[in-house]
Amino acid sequence: xxxxxxxxxxxxxxxxxxxxxxxxxxxxxxxxxxxxxxxxxxxxxxxxxxxxxxxxxxxxxxxxxxxxxxxxxxxxxxxxxxxxxxxxxxxxxxxxxxxxxxxxxxxxxxxxxxxxxxxxxxxxxxxxxxxxxxxxxxxxxxxxxxxxxxxxxxxxxxxxxxxxxxxxxxxxxxxxxxxxxxxxxxxxxxxxxxxxxxxxxxxxxxxxxxxxxxxxxxxxxxxxxxxxxxxxxxxxxxxxxxxxxxxxxxxxxxxxxxxxxxxxxxxxxxxxxxxxxxxxxxxxxxxxxxxxxxxxxxxxxxxxxxxxxxxxxxxxxxxxxxxxxxxxxxxxxxxxxxxxxxxxxxxxxxxxxxxxxxxxxxxxxxxxxxxxxxxxxxxxxxxxxxxxxxxxxxxxxxxxxxxxxxxxxxxxxxxxxxxxxx
Ligand code: SF4
Numbered sequence: 001x002x003x004x005x006x007x008x009x010x011x012x013x014x015x016x017x018x019x020x021x022x023x024x025x026x027x028x029x030x031x032x033x034x035x036x037x038x039x040x041x042x043x044x045x046x047x048x049x050x051x052x053x054x055x056x057x058x059x060x061x062x063x064x065x066x067x068x069x070x071x072x073x074x075x076x077x078x079x080x081x082x083x084x085x086x087x088x089x090x091x092x093x094x095x096x097x098x099x100x101x102x103x104x105x106x107x108x109x110x111x112x113x114x115x116x117x118x119x120x121x122x123x124x125x126x127x128x129x130x131x132x133x134x135x136x137x138x139x140x141x142x143x144x145x146x147x148x149x150x151x152x153x154x155x156x157x158x159x160x161x162x163x164x165x166x167x168x169x170x171x172x173x174x175x176x177x178x179x180x181x182x183x184x185x186x187x188x189x190x191x192x193x194x195x196x197x198x199x200x201x202x203x204x205x206x207x208x209x210x211x212x213x214x215x216x217x218x219x220x221x222x223x224x225x226x227x228x229x230x231x232x233x234x235x236x237x238x239x240x241x242x243x244x245x246x247x248x249x250x251x252x253x254x255x256x257x258x259x260x261x262x263x264x265x266x267x268x269x270x271x272x273x274x275x276x277x278x279x280x281x282x283x284x285x286x287x288x289x290x291x292x293x294x295x296x297x298x299x300x301x302x303x304x305x306x307x308x309x310x311x312x313x314x315x316x317x318x319x320x321x322x323x324x325x326x327x328x329x330x331x332x333x334x335x336x337x338x339x340x341x342x343x344x345x346x347x348x349x350x351x352x353x354x355x356x357x358x359x360x361x362x363x364x365x366x367x368x369x370x371x372x373x374x375x376x377x378x379x380x381x382x383x384x385x386x387x388x389x390x391x392x393x394x395x396x397x398x399x400x401x402x403x404x405x406x407x408x409x410x411x412x413x414x415x416x417x418x419x420x421x422x
Contacts, residue, residue, distance in 0.1 A: 005239035005246075006267055012256040012287035014269065015294055015304060016376035018392065022306030023098075023378035024067040025395040028054045028086060029075040034102050037129040038170045038201050040396050041075065042225050051082040055089060057382040060390055062093065068306040069096035069120065071379065073395070078105035084117045091118025096307055098123060098164070102130065103153050111160050121164030121307050123197065124153050128175060143169070143178035147185045150193075158192040164307050168197035171241065173233035179241055180248035186355060188278055194313050195356040200236045202362045203228040210369055211411045214404035224408070225399040238267040238359045245357075253284040253329065256291075260364055260372035268374035270359040275316045275333050277350050280340065282320070283333025285354075292326050306378070308354075316352030362396050369410040 016022055030047040032039075049057075061067060070090045077083055078101050090097040098121045099114070106122075126146050132138040138149055150167050157165045167186075171179060179198055186196045204212075204227040212219040221227060228234075245252045255273055260266035273285035297305040317337075324334040341347055364372040373394055381395040386405055393401065400407045 005243050006254055006257075006270065008257065008259075008265065008267075010287060011254060011267075012291045012294075014256050014258050014271070014290070014376065015298075016258065016378055018376070018380065019064065020066045020304065021376065021378050021380070022068045022304040023071055024061045024065060024069075025071050025073055025379040025381040026054065026057060026061075027074050027381060027395070027398075028072065028077060028080040028082070031079055032074060032076040032102070033079060033104050034076070034130050034132065036102075036125070036127075036131065036170070038172070038203065040226055040399065042399060042402075043075070047075065048080055051085060051089075054082075054086060058090065058093065060382055061392075064392055065380070066303045067095060068301070068303045069098050071098045071100050071123070073100040076105065077101055078110065084110075084113050087114055087119050088117040091120075096120035098307060100125065100168075102126070102132075103149075104132075106153070106156070108156065108160075111156060111163075115160050115163060119163060120309075121166060121194075122153070122157060123166040123168055123195070124150070125168050125170075126150055126153075127169035129170065129172065143175055144181055147182070150185070151189065154189055154192045162310060164194050164310055164313075165192060166195035166197060166307075167193065168199055170201050171198045171236060172201045173236065176236060176241065176244055179244050183245050183252075183357060184248055186357070187274075187276065187281060190276060190278055190353045190355045191314070191351060192310075193355065194308075194310055195358065197358045197360060198241055199360045200238070200241070200362065201232075202226070202234050202364075203232070205231050205234055207231050209413055210365065211413055213409045213411065214400070214406045217404070219404065219408060225403065235364070236361075238270045238361045241359045242270070249281065251281075251284065253286070254359075255285050255287050255289065255329065258378075259375050260361075261375045262366050262370045262372035263364060264375075266361060266364060266372060267359070268361050268372075269378070270361070272357040273354060274357065275320065275330070275337075275352060275354050277316075277352050279350075282336045282340065282352070284329050285333075286327045286329030289323060289327035289330050292323065313354045314351060316354050317348075319354060320352065365410065367412070369412055369415075371410065 030044040032043045087097040100123045103124045128143050157163045186193045254270045256271040257267045258269040320334045324331045379395045380392045383393040
């Protein structure tokens, strides 16, 4: 039998669910200072919610769901006028505020204020299809050239100290080839870059085999916000990315995942934890390591871990020494580390870090029109429908209820839609 690139039997299924999750998604504004191709959200000026509204959403989240962190997204959250107070409020609730930003509005002074308010981490979205025209030096730059910009933010956070640093990029057919370069760049900066996230591009294209309905109303495909006028690949899968990374890092081994709601064999969030220093990757944590961490953290904090502090991730050596007996991946890495030390015992003074690599495979369109979402969606957010009912909904599809009052149904073009009775 042909070996599969990623084998679910060797992975830990992350225990995240709707009521008990590592992450929850908050959007205080839909206004952004970029117009990235591939964005799931309409850029709307003057869309800032009041601080009271946002606090109410946080109250709602806390009444519905245990969560470890709040991802403050948007729009561009640094444009939100109350961002510092918002971070302080999230922190005062005992949650970790993570800012998902393109970085443009981040100054040293603002970073310092956010640190004082309790920001836990940043996830910077940087990729080559963002139209970064505002900073002329970044316009039209390739994924590789943008590493200089990534490094700028990583160093900025490192000099402030104690703030988790992550980067995400959307991956398109023509940029998939650069993923190994980004993974290698992250390796070279493993001391200050904690996480890399690769989000696979999903849009509706002219060759769509589906009709779209909001209730009984048929929707024209190119009226939907996330559509592309050209035919392009919108079904890159997480194992394709793993195969690409393995061309550079043959041992690259994911350890945990979330499956799809309609495709249990899909890897919607695929997590890899590696351990190494700037010169060498010693190995990859296995499923039991992630299970151990999630279980112990939940036992202690009554919630699942999402982000770790840079300090904890900098304890790679201690992790190797303390957990090798529980996990075969760590055991292998520990053996390699001991051989590395045997060759030169002074290497014991070199710091060893942990680093996460996450691949996110958003909505998959199934042949029968079902839409397979991330089972245990971490990026769930707030929505109040036209009848005033508050709900938790997928942030990646929030435009649908915003625009049509409901999530869209898809029907294969050769089938007749069943019109719901009123
Ligand atoms: S379902 Fe959508 S919002 Fe939820 S985690 Fe997956 S991609 Fe993100």
